[in-house]
Amino acid sequence: MAFVQNLPFICILLSLFTGPLSSILSGKMTKKLNLVMITAVGIMSAMVLAFTVKSGEAYTYMMGHFPAPWGNEIRVGVLEALLATVFSVIMLLCIVGGSKEREEELESTKQNLYYIMANLLFCSLLALIYTNDIFTAYVFVEINTISACGLIMIRQNGRTIEASMRYMIMSLLGSGLLLLGICFLYDLTGHLLMSNIKEQVQILAATGEYQIPLLVCITLMTVGLAIKSALYPFHTWLPDAYGYSTMSSSAILSSLVSKGYIILLIKIYYRVIGIDVIRASKITNVLFVFGLVGMVMGSVNAIKENNIRRMIAYSSVAQIGYIYMGLGLGSEIGVIASVFHILSHAASKALLFVAASGITRASGKNKDFASLTGAGFRNRLAGIAFTIGSLSMVGFPTFAGFISKFWFAQAAFENANHTKTMLALIVLIISTVLNALYFMKTVIRIYTPAPALAKEKNYQNITVRGQAPKSFAMICFVAMNFMLGMCSDPIMKLIQSGLEMFG
Amino acid sequence: MGIWILLPIILPIVTGMYLLISSFLKHLKSTESELKTADGSLKPVVLLTLIVSVAAAFYASWTGDKSITLFYLMKDIPICFKVDAVAALFVTVVSIVWLLVGFYAFPYMSHEGEEKRYFGFYLVVYGVLMGLNFSGNLVTLYLFYELMTVTSMPMVLHNGSREAIMAALKYLFYSMCGAYMALFGIFVLNKYCDTLAFVAGGSLNTVLAQGNETIILIAVMAMLIGFGVKAGMLPLHAWLPAAHPVAPAPASAVLSSIIVKGGVLAIVRVVYYVVGADVIRGTWVQYAWLILSLLTVFMGSMLAYREPVFKKRLAYSTVSQVSYILFGLAVLTPAGITGALLHVVFHAFIKCTLFLTAGIFIFQCGKSRVDELEGIGKCMPKTLWCYTFAALALIGIPPASGFISKWYLAQGAFDSQIGILGWGGIVVLLLSALLTAGYLLPITMKGFFTEKKTEELEFEKGEPPMAMLMPLMILAFLAMILGVLPSGMIDYAAQIAATIL
């Protein structure tokens, strides 16, 4: 067995132990440690990716000395490795990009706590991606929740605490349902390892026994994860959580955390229940409908918003709607589109958050639109970055969003059910226009020269050097956007092969 | 020998443009005060151009059959000119009237101002009219028809009063509307006719037309109404009484006697030279056309009867008289056509005379309302006599010219198979003749026989200068004499009618 195969496990452990380690180090040190750790993880995941691509098949990694039905396992395929790589890159950039805000908004004594949370969060994300044991998945979901909550509340003001309370409540409801679903599943199949569960479920499906309990636990798990990943009607916690926490937190939360749950959902569908069973149970249609509603309503709320951060937050509600719509189409290509959108949205949404903070800094930390006027001239790089992010969101060619829009449309088109097709296409059009409505409004606003009375708003000009880390992050994100937009084929192929390994 | 056709078209237009541009430049440079001074070179230039081109026109039209193709506007759509009997007839009438009115206009325009601009347009319009009359196919005709509208508009708004401008715009839009309706017809006919060139008896391709009669008839009707606009036919007649009176008297004279005939010519061309009379004979198109023309005849004279303003009254009378012609064309019988063509000629002379008289009244003593003209005969009897002759001719009292044409019209109505409409037509014609008497003769009566003494009449001036009186007399004379010995003309018209039916 090649040494590379150990790396996923090592990644998880590394990120897990750097957490407690950070608690005894000073703020500066922890930051360095965290950055090093994430970079290392990124590199390792890249190696794993290369390995799996070369070997062309997934492998399971036994943790401890118990063989399959009893022990706990990690499973590594192309998709997992890819996600791990991308997530670590984005994580890194988010941390870098938000460093200035953290130094200002967090008390100096709490600096290191932030990194504890960040590391734990990262660890749990990796675990969610890699694990082959559904109960382990549950445990890491909880860890994920707790650390995310920490990331939100670490900026101490009433808003964030209230937001994190809200967040906790909703996600605990979600995880409660998830747990119950898992228990049912265990009860039905007597297994916790995904692959074994799947065998049993296949048998059940074949014999036609326990249809209703099976359906129930599918529903429970789906709803639980939907709540946690803020699918439209359950999004109430999201805008506050993203809107008021410190910048890097909201970037991480919006681009990674909620996506982690969706990944888990996809894993459950493919590796626990089996996609054909899912299709047979019409749950996809439900997801489809909610996705469509989310696509529209999220944007509508965003249009009403007057605070740029909250606006972006609402836009991620819409984007999550896209993803669920893709899942809801129930076809292979639909899921591919969703996974790709997870990546592209992660790239552009993080970019938007970073750029938005750059813009607001240039406008005296005011987040309302009136005072953002002309920010594009005060902080040029941020302005350009924001424009690119918006265009990508709107689905402008040569940017990431365009490709995912294309694949969604393609998926919708290849759907056998024409009502679904037309619905999806029309809603895609509508939501594109709505996206344009609020993103372009902002872009035009930040390129309108500021009125004369701008003095008392303590505007300041920010050069590229003046915000070096942020600039670095933004440039990287822009590059990612272009890469995803221009040469998406290899990535699509990776995703495809990864899903095949799932099945 | 196409040059003789081109000369009367090109020369006036060029000279006219030259006049316009020079006047324009003068405006650019000089101040208002200098503008008042008219320059002497104008009169000879205008008259010379007119005479030369008129001579050329006569030569072109009376020395045998000629045609010339300028160039191809589009594939198999040439801009070409051709002289035939109808063209010759119209050209002659137009040239005579234009020349005479030209003489008349000099003294008249001297107190209207802006003579250069006026005569510029006057010449241009003449050239355009020549083009219209000589035009050898429908597209050429349409081209000059549009040009006629655009170029004659400035003559209407010459004095630049608000009312005049409004009237001019009204004139423009009505004519445009008509032109576009006609254009619709042209679009359709271009498919269903062998050629758009004028062929006596029409060139409708029966094979293609098979099964598409409806659209063709609609097209023809559209063209009738469209060109009918210029001829002041219902339903689009309202511009005429507005536009003609506001123009300076010479302008309104030519507008009312010549320009309206442009519409008539176009209709003749369409009905008898492109579509062919047989296509519409007995169809709803013919009946609609008849009814419209008769209604116009009657309504025109009624309105004229009630109209106190002299020139407006004459304009309404034009509306009704031109529809006589249209009626004659609409009955689609040789006699009818003969009558119509004759009436074209006669009405041109007569109406011109009447308007010139009105002009003289205004010019000499600024009287424009009928009731102010009481006793006018005492101070300018010659003028009023000319007027009276013309009036009698228009009413159609033998031996004056109007009688002949109306006789033929009536006859045409008789021997056409249009049943009740024929009889009705004759009745309407007579009725409106009575009305005509009713609205024309009172002026003569009041003018000569008034109980007021000569000294209590407040007309400051007497007879107009010779330059104005002479054309008047000539025209009046023509109006009478053509009635007395009409045979030549009748044969000519009858011959045309024979060829095109």
Next chain:
Amino acid sequence: MMNLTNLLANYGEAAAMILFGIGFTNLLLQNNLIKKIIGLNIMDTAVYLFLALKGYIAGRQAPIVVDGVQSVEAYINPIPSGLVLTGIVVSVSVSALMLSLTIRLYRRYHTLNFDEITTMIKKEEK
């Protein structure tokens, strides 16, 4: 009728479900933060009860080796108990976090009513 007997047969599971429902609704609908947290605990406990029931097989003993390993039939299924333990750990930590949040909020706004807190915060914004 059949269903009813089933229900009575597995009264334990039924109770677990009812408890879960109670906990869920409390966590969702209660205004008072403390009661919310209680609801959360009820919910989790219900799940553990369910798991324990699943694990227990009548007439067998806990898989603790006293006198030599006996046959597999002698012991109950140990995994659910393990799961319960893990779950308890998780829920304890979560409740701890929730309580700490509650304390912070109470310090700031001197109330436990979540709606009031939200309205106050809205006021702060103005």
Next chain:
Amino acid sequence: MNAIIMLVVVLLPILAGIPIPVLPFKNRKQLMCYVEGVTILTSVLVLVMLLNRPTDSLVLFQFTEEMILEFHLDGLGMVFAGMVAVLWPLAILYSFEYMKHEKHEEVFFMFYTITYGITLGVALSGDIVTMYVFFEMLSLVTLPLIMHTLTREAIHASRTYFYYMIGGAACAFMGMIFVLNYGGSAFVMGGTLDLAKAGENVNLLLVGYVMCFCGFGVKTAMWPCSSWLPKAGVAPTPVTALLHAVAVVKTGAFATMRVTYYTFGTEFLKGTWAQEFLMILIIFTIVYGCSRGVKETHLKRRLAWSTVSNLSYILFGVILMTPAGLVGALSHMIFHAAMKICLFFCAGAVIYKTGRNYVYELDGFGRKMPCVFTCFTLSGLALMGLPGMCGFISKWNLAQAAVESGTVLSYVGIVALLISALLTALYIMPVSVRAFFPGKGFDYEKISDVEDPNWMICVPLVLLVIVIFYFGLHSQPIIDAFAAVASGM
């Protein structure tokens, strides 16, 4: 080898345009020489390219294996590219004079030059994806041009513009998906659809077509998406003239031609509900635009409304789905370009010299600005379709095509054409009459400041009028060329 020239003509203006704001120009003159030089050079290259046409196509790169960026020059593209290449230098010349009294013109010229490249890109694009990409880019780069003045209403207008554009693009995009799935994306005269693949869901395909047409039609301001065009009139006149009378809006018309004749194919579409539905929309637009134009008193907006209706003439020709129709559409595309640019330039000249915007402020201008208003009147007459000017030719061709296809709707279309011609008279002639005949006793001292602008504005006007007359009197060669294009060159 000579396929590269296509890439060159597209990239040259873009790359040369981007650095304009940072280049160290000493004075306006240098900037002017630079921009004009680039433009003329590009135009020359384009003409060279048209003369020896590169037959093979040039693949740039792939988005996905379905979506390829490739350039290919065929007849339609040649027509469009030729038109753009001729008009752009004129507009640049004009805009130098015009932009004197506007601020930060470097930015303006930067985007103006880039737009040139991208428009050429649309003309040269060899498949629907490429066209779509350039189409989107066009909407983006013209955005700053509209909001150039940065007044409140300019901002508002630019927003409206962009929302419409994005919406249209999204619509077109969905249509494009249908194309990509039911046949090749490349442009082939007669369409590339594989109906066997489409099978029984033909109606779905037609919906796709309608989406595509309407989506691209948004740029041609087809009703109900026409209101952005008059709003965008706040932009500097060179923009309104060149982009919103020609380049941008005709890109939309061009795209609809591509979609109809080269992608979906006429024999599939002809006589379907899609054709009738679209035709009704278009006919309505023709009349609607004109009537709004009559009601409008702001000169530029009035012209913009007239553009709305005239663009729908082109679409009408397209939707007739016969070669004759395409000929009519192409001829009107070219001729309307000349006429409308001339009109807009006149309006711009008035604004530039006097800052007057409204029709009722133009009394007596004819005597003070003879050149401008003569050109205005002449091109107005051309627009009304006076024979002997190019407007008549295109009307004639359109009408002939309509008569040949002979359905009821097409006859209705002819009537609509004529009605709109009449309305054109209604909104053009009063302006000229006001200008030349201000009425009795109008004292010219009131407008003593007014005068003709200098040669840089007048020359383009006169040239355009000459073009109008030339094509009006001698249209045969170009019409034959269009016929060749329509027959699938």
